[in-house]
Amino acid sequence: MAGQVAASPTYALTPTATKVTTSTNYISSFAFANQYLPDLAEREFARYGNRSVASLLRMTSAEFPTNSDLVEWSEQGRLHIKYEGLTPSAISSGTQLFTVASGTVAYRVNQTVFLSGTNGSYQRGVITTVTSTTFTVAYYDLTTAAADPFGSGTVTSICYGSEFQKGSAGMAGTLEAQNTFYTNKPIVLKDNYSVTGSDMAQIGWVEVETDQGLGYLWYMKSQSETRQRFDDYLETSMVEAVPAIASSAALAYLSPSTNSVLGSTAATTAAGSKGLLYEVQNRGNVWSGGNPTALSDWDSIIQRLDKQGNIQENVIFQNRQFGFDTDDMLAAQNSTGAGGTSWGLFDNDETMALNLGFTGFKRSYDFYKSDWKYLNDPTMRGGIVNGGINGVLIPAGSKNVYDQVMGETVTRPYLHVRYRASQTEDRRYKSWVTGSAGGVATNDTDEMKVSYLSERCLCVLGANNFFVFQN
Numbered sequence: 119m120a121g122q123v124a125a126s127p128t129y130a131l132t133p134t135a136t137k138v139t140t141s142t143n144y145i146s147s148f149a150f151a152n153q154y155l156p157d158l159a160e161r162e163f164a165r166y167g168n169r170s171v172a173s174l175l176r177m178t179s180a181e182f183p184t185n186s187d188l189v190e191w192s193e194q195g196r197l198h199i200k201y202e203g204l205t206p207s208a209i210s211s212g213t214q215l216f217t218v219a220s221g222t223v224a225y226r227v228n229q230t231v232f233l234s235g236t237n238g239s240y241q242r243g244v245i246t247t248v249t250s251t252t253f254t255v256a257y258y259d260l261t262t263a264a265a266d267p268f269g270s271g272t273v274t275s276i277c278y279g280s281e282f283q284k285g286s287a288g289m290a291g292t293l294e295a296q297n298t299f300y301t302n303k304p305i306v307l308k309d310n311y312s313v314t315g316s317d318m319a320q321i322g323w324v325e326v327e328t329d330q331g332l333g334y335l336w337y338m339k340s341q342s343e344t345r346q347r348f349d350d351y352l353e354t355s356m357v358e359a360v361p362a363i364a365s366s367a368a369l370a371y372l373s374p375s376t377n378s379v380l381g382s383t384a385a386t387t388a389a390g391s392k393g394l395l396y397e398v399q400n401r402g403n404v405w406s407g408g409n410p411t412a413l414s415d416w417d418s419i420i421q422r423l424d425k426q427g428n429i430q431e432n433v434i435f436q437n438r439q440f441g442f443d444t445d446d447m448l449a450a451q452n453s454t455g456a457g458g459t460s461w462g463l464f465d466n467d468e469t470m471a472l473n474l475g476f477t478g479f480k481r482s483y484d485f486y487k488s489d490w491k492y493l494n495d496p497t498m499r500g501g502i503v504n505g506g507i508n509g510v511l512i513p514a515g516s517k518n519v520y521d522q523v524m525g526e527t528v529t530r531p532y533l534h535v536r537y538r539a540s541q542t543e544d545r546r547y548k549s550w551v552t553g554s555a556g557g558v559a560t561n562d563t564d565e566m567k568v569s570y571l572s573e574r575c576l577c578v579l580g581a582n583n584f585f586v587f588q589n
Contacts, residue, residue, distance in 0.1 A: 169346070170346055170349065170350055170491075171350050171353075171354065171491045171492040171495050171498050172349055172350045172352070172353040172354070172492075173353075173490065173491055173492070174353065174357070174435050174490055174492065174510075175353045175356060175357075175533065175535065175576075176353070177488075178433070178512055178531070178532075178533050180530075180531050180534045180535070181534065181535045181536075181537060181546065181574075182530070182534060182535070182536055182537075183536070183537060183538070183539035183544075183546070184304070184536040184537070184538060184539070185538065185539065185540045187303060187304070188301055188302075188303055189301065189302050189303065189304070189536045189575055189577060190299060190300070190301045191299070191300055191530075191577065191579070192297040192298065192299045192300070193297065193298050193300065193579065193580060194297060194298075195297060195298055198276065198277065199224050199225065199276075199277050200274070200275065200276045200277075201216075201218055201219075201223075201274065201275045202219070202272075202274045203218075203219035203272050203274075204216040204217065204218060204219070204233075204272060204273040204274065204275055205217045205219070205272060205273075206235075206266070206268045206272075206273055208266060209260075209264065209265070209266040209267070211262045212256060212257050212260050212261060212262040212263075212264060213246060213254055213255065213256045213257070214243075214254065214255055214257070214266070214267075214268075215252055215253070215254045215255075216233075216252060216253055216254075216255065216273060216275065217251055217252050218251055218252070222250050222251070223248055223249065223250060223251060223252065223253050224293060225245055225248055225253050225277060226245070226248060226280075226289060226290060226291050226293070227245055227246065227247065227248055227290055228244060228245065228280050228281060228282050228289065228290075229244070229245050229277050229279070229280045230242065230243070230244050230245075230277070230278055230279045230280055230281055231243060231244075231245060231255060231275045231276065231277050231278065232275065232276050232278055233255065233268075233273050233274070233275050234273065234274045234275075235267065235268035235269070235271050235272070235273045235274075236268075236271035236272050236273070237268055237269050237270075237271040239267045239268060241255075241257050241258075241259065241260065241267050242257070242258050242259065243255035243256050243257040243258055244256050244258070244280075244281055300401075302391060302392045302536075302575045302576065302577060303391055303575055304391065304536065304537065304538050304573045304574050304575040305355065305359060305390070305391045305573065305574070305575060306571065306572075306573045307348070307351060307352060307355060307570075307571065307572045307573070307574075308569070308570065308571050309344055309347070309348040309351070309569075309570045310344070310567055310568060310569040310570065311341040311344040311567070311568050312553070312565050312566065312567040312568070313341075313555075313556075313565060313566055314555070314564055314565050315553075315554065315555030315556075315564040315565060315566070316564070341568050344568070344570070345549075345570065348570045352547075352572055352574070353492075354492065354498070355391075355393070356391075356393055356394060356535060356574070356575070356576040357393050357394045357395060357492070357576075358393050358395060359390060359391040359392065359393035359396065359575075359576070360390055360391075360392070360393060360396045361389070361390040361391065361392055361396070362389035362390040366389075368389050368390065369389045369390075371389075372389035372390075373389045391575045391576070392575070392576070392578075393576060394510065394533070394576060394578060395507065395510075395586060397576075397578040397581045397584075398510065398578065398581055398584040398585070398586040399586055399588075400581075401578075401581035401582060402578075402581040402582055402583070402584040402585065402586065403419075403422055403423075403426075403582070403584065403585045403586070404585070404586055404588065405419065405585055405586070405587045405588070406587075406588050406589070408589075409439065409440050409443045409444075409508055409509075409587060410443075410447075410587070411443045411446070411447055412447060413447065413451075413481070416447075416481060416485075417481075419511075419585065420481060420482050420483060422585075423483060423583070423585075424482075426580075426582045426583050427513070427580055427582065427583040429483070429513035429514070429515065429580075429583050430483055430484060431483070431484045431486070431513070431514040431515065432483060432484065432485050432486070432511050432512065432513050432514060433485075433486045433487070433488060433511070433512050433514055434485055434486070434487045434488070434509050434510070434511050434512075435488050435489075435490035435493075435509055435510050435512065436487055436488070436489065436490060436493065436508060436509030436510075436587070437489075437490065437493035437494050437499075437500070437507075437508050437509060438489065438494050439508065440508045440509045440587065441475075441487060441489055444476065444479075444487055445474060445475050445476050448476045448479055449474065449476075485511075486514075490509070490510075493507060493508070493509070503589055504589070505588075505589070506588065506589040507586065507587070507588050507589075508587040508588065508589065509586075509587040510584065510585070510586050510587070511584060511585035511586075511587070512532065512533065512584060513532050513580070513583045513584065514532075515531075515532065530577070530579055531579075532578070532579050532580055532583070532584075533576065533577070533578060533579075534576075534577050534579075535574050535575070535576055535577070536574065536575055536576075536577055537572065537573060537574040538573040538574070545571065545572060545573040545574075546572060546574070547570075547572050548569075548570065548571045548572065549568065549569065549570050549571075550568075550569055551566060551567065551568050551569075552566075552567045552569065553565045553566045553567045
């Protein structure tokens with residue numbers, strides 16, 4: 119039998135430098151639908167722009183190290199003492215006893231107080247006796263035969279001074295400074311990206327947009343996005359974190375009595391952490407039921423801030439609708455009415471671009487507004503209605519606090535991040551490469567693995583000066 123050349127495999131097709139038809143560049147498997155080779159753009163198009171949502175903490179916070187599992191700080195209490203919900207006893211010879219609703223009486227004998235009742239009456243008097251839960255007041259402007267001024271209602275009292283007889287002894291007792299201690303704990307965040315050695319050997323380069331700018335990447339493209347995503351989580355976890363409550367499944371999962379690494383000696387510690395929203399919703403001020411859209415709404419916000427720390431400058435990080443509502447409210451203050459566009463100084467040139475937005479406003483306090491991408495991004499908080507957040511008001515500046523670890527009074531921003539660190543271990547932002555590919559040789563696994571880790575928590579100082587605007 120005569121020999122013959124096998125039909126398969128056939129000879130390799132060789133493309134030509136010019137558009138000429140030869141037997142070596144003819145493609146036999148041809149379909150009309152794909153008769154043209156795609157014109158592949160060498161650069162990846164960023165159709166969603168900068169996809170990162172991290173911005174708030176970059177603008178408002180600083181980072182400080184801590185070497186403990188627990189971060190603790192103290193904040194000053196109120197300077198003056200006020201009691202609400204006091205229960206009055208029957209008046210007797212111009213004096214009356216009041217019982218506090220909770221806590222211990224901090225008033226002292228011979229202090230003078232102003233009393234305001236829910237029935238509309240008010241009086242001033244001097245304290246004659248004090249117990250742990252009661253104090254007695256002798257009225258200035260009621261006779262010893264006067265009737266009960268407050269009836270069955272409750273009473274609010276404030277102390278405004280003191281008065282003593284001539285030649286009398288001094289004030290009995292002292293009033294200790296009232297400090298409130300707050301704590302938070304760091305949480306451990308991790309992520310990684312891996313690629314096999316075989317995939318790393320393929321040559322294929324595309325110009326992409328990374329967090330470091332433009333560059334040519336192939337197998338590290340996903341690694342770049344992993345890093346960007348991890349960077350975002352470092353911020354969003356500080357915003358959203360909540361502590362696990364007792365008997366919760368999360369507490370049982372994250373703080374078991376035994377640990378595969380530490381063994382049975384593992385301590386059962388609290389899981390979760392106190393994020394920005396949790397702290398403000400529990401220790402700060404909450405605006406709910408829609409955005410403030412009128413000056414009267416902002417007046418009520420300002421009146422609440424008057425009762426807090428009176429921080430002059432504040433920044434509102436808001437979603438787009440909140441920004442529109444604020445712009446519309448400010449534009450409505452124009453004296454020309456709804457049809458007016460006279461904001462600013464300009465000549466009404468036909469090529470002029472009319473600016474319909476405002477960067478802020480002043481009404482007793484200075485309020486600056488800034489869009490918060492986290493609240494607009496549809497893959498994050500954007501579009502969430504139930505439990506949705508429209509914005510957060512954050513005071514600008516810093517605050518003096520007593521740091522328990524350092525043992526001294528330090529100046530800290532109202533928002534700051536504490537990360538775990540020591541002389542031998544810095545867990546602010548760790549990254550390392552393992553595997554046997556890509557120039558590393560730490561084990562026999564045929565891959566290159568990039569790992570990320572951070573351990574941190576957020577400290578919210580003076581949360582009573584913050585506002586959260588929620589649905």
